Amino acid sequence: MAIENFTTYNPVKLHFGKGIVSGLGKSTAKYGKKVLLIYGKGSVKKYGYYNQVVEQLKSAGLEIVEYPGIKPNPVIEDVRMATDLGRRENIDVIVALGGGSVIDSAKIIAIAMASGYDGWDIMKYRVKPENAIPLLCVLTLAATGTEMNAGAVVQNHDTGEKIGFVNDLNFPKESFLDPAFTASVPKNYTVYGIVDLIAHALEFYFGEGEPPVIDAITFEIIKDAMHYGPGLLDNLENIDLRANIMLDATLALNGLTRYGKKNGDWGVHAIGHELSLLYDMPHGASLSIVYIAWLTLQKDRIPARIQNLGNHLFGVDTVNETIAALKTFFQSINAPVNLTDEGIGEDQKEIIINQLNKNEASGMHHQLNDEDRLEIVNTMFYQ
Amino acid sequence: MAIENFTTYNPVKLHFGKGIVSGLGKSTAKYGKKVLLIYGKGSVKKYGYYNQVVEQLKSAGLEIVEYPGIKPNPVIEDVRMATDLGRRENIDVIVALGGGSVIDSAKIIAIAMASGYDGWDIMKYRVKPENAIPLLCVLTLAATGTEMNAGAVVQNHDTGEKIGFVNDLNFPKESFLDPAFTASVPKNYTVYGIVDLIAHALEFYFGEGEPPVIDAITFEIIKDAMHYGPGLLDNLENIDLRANIMLDATLALNGLTRYGKKNGDWGVHAIGHELSLLYDMPHGASLSIVYIAWLTLQKDRIPARIQNLGNHLFGVDTVNETIAALKTFFQSINAPVNLTDEGIGEDQKEIIINQLNKNEASGMHHQLNDEDRLEIVNTMFYQ
Numbered sequence: 001m002a003i004e005n006f007t008t009y010n011p012v013k014l015h016f017g018k019g020i021v022s023g024l025g026k027s028t029a030k031y032g033k034k035v036l037l038i039y040g041k042g043s044v045k046k047y048g049y050y051n052q053v054v055e056q057l058k059s060a061g062l063e064i065v066e067y068p069g070i071k072p073n074p075v076i077e078d079v080r081m082a083t084d085l086g087r088r089e090n091i092d093v094i095v096a097l098g099g100g101s102v103i104d105s106a107k108i109i110a111i112a113m114a115s116g117y118d119g120w121d122i123m124k125y126r127v128k129p130e131n132a133i134p135l136l137c138v139l140t141l142a143a144t145g146t147e148m149n150a151g152a153v154v155q156n157h158d159t160g161e162k163i164g165f166v167n168d169l170n171f172p173k174e175s176f177l178d179p180a181f182t183a184s185v186p187k188n189y190t191v192y193g194i195v196d197l198i199a200h201a202l203e204f205y206f207g208e209g210e211p212p213v214i215d216a217i218t219f220e221i222i223k224d225a226m227h228y229g230p231g232l233l234d235n236l237e238n239i240d241l242r243a244n245i246m247l248d249a250t251l252a253l254n255g256l257t258r259y260g261k262k263n264g265d266w267g268v269h270a271i272g273h274e275l276s277l278l279y280d281m282p283h284g285a286s287l288s289i290v291y292i293a294w295l296t297l298q299k300d301r302i303p304a305r306i307q308n309l310g311n312h313l314f315g316v317d318t319v320n321e322t323i324a325a326l327k328t329f330f331q332s333i334n335a336p337v338n339l340t341d342e343g344i345g346e347d348q349k350e351i352i353i354n355q356l357n358k359n360e361a362s363g364m365h366h367q368l369n370d371e372d373r374l375e376i377v378n379t380m381f382y383q
Numbered sequence: 384m385a386i387e388n389f390t391t392y393n394p395v396k397l398h399f400g401k402g403i404v405s406g407l408g409k410s411t412a413k414y415g416k417k418v419l420l421i422y423g424k425g426s427v428k429k430y431g432y433y434n435q436v437v438e439q440l441k442s443a444g445l446e447i448v449e450y451p452g453i454k455p456n457p458v459i460e461d462v463r464m465a466t467d468l469g470r471r472e473n474i475d476v477i478v479a480l481g482g483g484s485v486i487d488s489a490k491i492i493a494i495a496m497a498s499g500y501d502g503w504d505i506m507k508y509r510v511k512p513e514n515a516i517p518l519l520c521v522l523t524l525a526a527t528g529t530e531m532n533a534g535a536v537v538q539n540h541d542t543g544e545k546i547g548f549v550n551d552l553n554f555p556k557e558s559f560l561d562p563a564f565t566a567s568v569p570k571n572y573t574v575y576g577i578v579d580l581i582a583h584a585l586e587f588y589f590g591e592g593e594p595p596v597i598d599a600i601t602f603e604i605i606k607d608a609m610h611y612g613p614g615l616l617d618n619l620e621n622i623d624l625r626a627n628i629m630l631d632a633t634l635a636l637n638g639l640t641r642y643g644k645k646n647g648d649w650g651v652h653a654i655g656h657e658l659s660l661l662y663d664m665p666h667g668a669s670l671s672i673v674y675i676a677w678l679t680l681q682k683d684r685i686p687a688r689i690q691n692l693g694n695h696l697f698g699v700d701t702v703n704e705t706i707a708a709l710k711t712f713f714q715s716i717n718a719p720v721n722l723t724d725e726g727i728g729e730d731q732k733e734i735i736i737n738q739l740n741k742n743e744a745s746g747m748h749h750q751l752n753d754e755d756r757l758e759i760v761n762t763m764f765y766q
Contacts, residue, residue: 002623002626002627003399003400003623003626003627003630004400005398005399005400005401005402005403006398006399006400007396007397007398007399008396008397008399009394009395009396009397010393010394011392011393011394012392013390013391013392014390014391014392015388015389015390016386016388016389016390016391016642016643017386017387017388017389018388019388020388211630212607212610212611212627213603213604213607213627213630213631213634214630216603216606216607217600217603217604217634220596220599220600220603221596221600223599224595224596224599227595228595240385240386243385243386244385244386244594244595244596247386247594247596247597247642247643248596251596251600251642256639259399259630259634260399260630
């Protein structure tokens with residue numbers, strides 16, 4: 001059957017639109033009195049988002065404790081320190097103000113605080129937590145979809161791992177998506193967000209199962225991002241265009257693109273995470289490079305599936321044309337397509353291959369072995 | 384802004400696929416020991432669905448109390464009697480086995496049982512219920528989307544009303560969608576289901592707001608139904624085709640098509656409900672008739688929106704071609720497009736107009752007045 005058996009569940013209450021953060025105070029107050037406000041570096045203060053959020057929380061009579069400084073590729077040390085702070089302060093509810101890094105960290109902090117377990121033990125599935133502190137999110141970057149899903153990615157430099165953790169406890173209670181809160185995202189990170197959302201849609205498209213209506217919906221999400229993305233890059237403060245990309249990013253990874261599938265693939269993400277870990281490369285930048293190489297590896301293995309993609313996205317008929325058209329799109333928005341674009345030379349080849357093999361970077365549907373990884377790495381330098 | 388502000392929330396856990404009811408017992412047992420099993424007329428017994436459900440519940444050690452006989456256009460009397468039975472028997476959890484009528488009734492029964500309020504007072508928003516008995520659904524008809532939404536429609540012959548009630552308390556906890564459970568739906572009700580799901584998608588398309596990616600997704604849901612529907616009607620027991628239509632019906636009304644919109648329109652449904660009330664006409668049969676007349680009324684008011692629909696669904700360029708193409712599609716699957724197709728003659732015109740005006744049948748975005756209703760009724764006889 002083309003539609004595979006599936007179960008879907010997503011209890012996140014999502015608020016979307018300009019000025020929507022005006023409901024944050026009231027929503028947060030439903031969950032308690034004392035808030036742990038988690039955010040990243042200074043940009044949320046610089047552009048006034050921090051002030052709007054604090055004003056909302058204060059006007060609802062809430063007490064605020066802050067944990068700032070979450071890093072763009074979030075690290076387990078911050079999760080641990082914020083968890084300790086939250087426990088000491090007897091926090092009732094967490095508000096995460098930021099992009100994927102801040103929200104993903106907050107998800108693990110929420111579980112660690114409530115369960116008493118260590119964050120990395122949670123990430124590694126070594127323990128079975130049963131509850132989480134309520135989490136509300138205010139999104140400042142359209143990219144990862146974390147605002148409306150049960151996933152979180154955190155890295156650990158001690159063990160040399162950047163891994164994902166999926167659990168229903170990760171679901172935020174509510175998320176607030178004001179496209180105006182993404183208007184200050186610089187051009188390069190706007191590009192990475194567009195690449196990331198397209199990659200999420202593709203990871204599900206290349207998972208197991210070919211449900212026709214979901215394939216069609218997945219194409220429409222990608223096409224919307226490809227249609228409005230370039231215009232946004234020329235006009236970064238256009239809120240309507242920001243809104244289109246923001247909605248696309250949520251739709252790409254809120255479970256919808258997984259309907260009728262046994263799984264997603266996630267092989268490209270697995271490799272991308274290793275590159276981010278080695279070179280602190282932005283997540284989206286790694287994905288445009290890896291996707292081209294992954295498709296090249298797969299082109300004789302799943303030609304019909306790749307052709308179908310190319311046909312719907314670009315109106316082309318062959319596997320090679322599909323890969324070329326995707327590469328051309330990435331290049332047109334200045335997303336990197338070679339490791340050399342990111343300043344990583346061939347002298348790094350051995351290091352990358354060893355890293356990928358050590359962590360057995362692979363997909364769920366299309367599994368990769370050492371030979372496959374070697375071929376992908378060789379391709380990624382000059383494609 | 385083309386994307387309107389919106390809030391979305393849908394906590395239903397949906398299980399989809401062949402054999403998926405094998406998880407029903409375990410899921411139901413999470414919510415209690417004593418089950419009220421609600422279903423309709425004999426067909427669920429005739430085709431073995433009843434036996435599968437009862438076996439599941441018994442194997443999970445659950446005690447079963449039954450309320451059979453919910454009518455195809457469900458009536459408030461059944462809601463009241465089932466509520467009384469449930470209260471007397473101290474029911475913990477409700478399992479609804481059926482289509483929209485059974486599940487919609489069960490939603491109100493679940494709220495009436497837990498809140499102590501009368502079902503019709505709930506439907507009329509005269510009371511503010513705060514809880515509901517947990518409800519699990521096993522769907523036997525792909526049509527209304529009720530399995531994954533917060534709506535319910537029930538009629539009251541005493542007051543001459545068929546109305547909808549929307550409340551988060553209506554959400555089922557879990558729903559089980561096995562396309563094989565719809566394989567015995569006769570041809571005419573399969574047609575009505577296809578019409579119903581298309582009408583739901585259209586109601587949102589004609590609501591306030593024009594979010595590009597959601598418009599595109601809405602078109603894909605309709606196109607999928609138009610693509611697989613006719614084949615299914617020639618091959619009613621094809622489970623793969625049943626699965627496509629079943630998934631389309633859920634997607635058309637689970638909230639997705641409302642993203643980025645202020646509302647749906649629902650004017651066509653409002654009129655269709657009155658026809659069902661007057662003539663016990665199947666819901667889907669009323670919608671194909673009313674939609675053509677409604678579009679005819681609107682064709683000079685919202686030509687661009689109608690043209691855009693026709694362009695994406697049928698590749699046509701004008702309003703008239705769009706309406707004609709939709710009518711041709713309905714006729715091709717033997718859905719009625721005139722009241723006379725349903726044996727309702729012009730002698731009924733006065734009665735219909737009075738009924739529509741009495742209940743002020745209208746849409747939320749495109750409001751209808753007496754003149755509009757007159758024009759729609761006049762059109763519905765010979766179009």
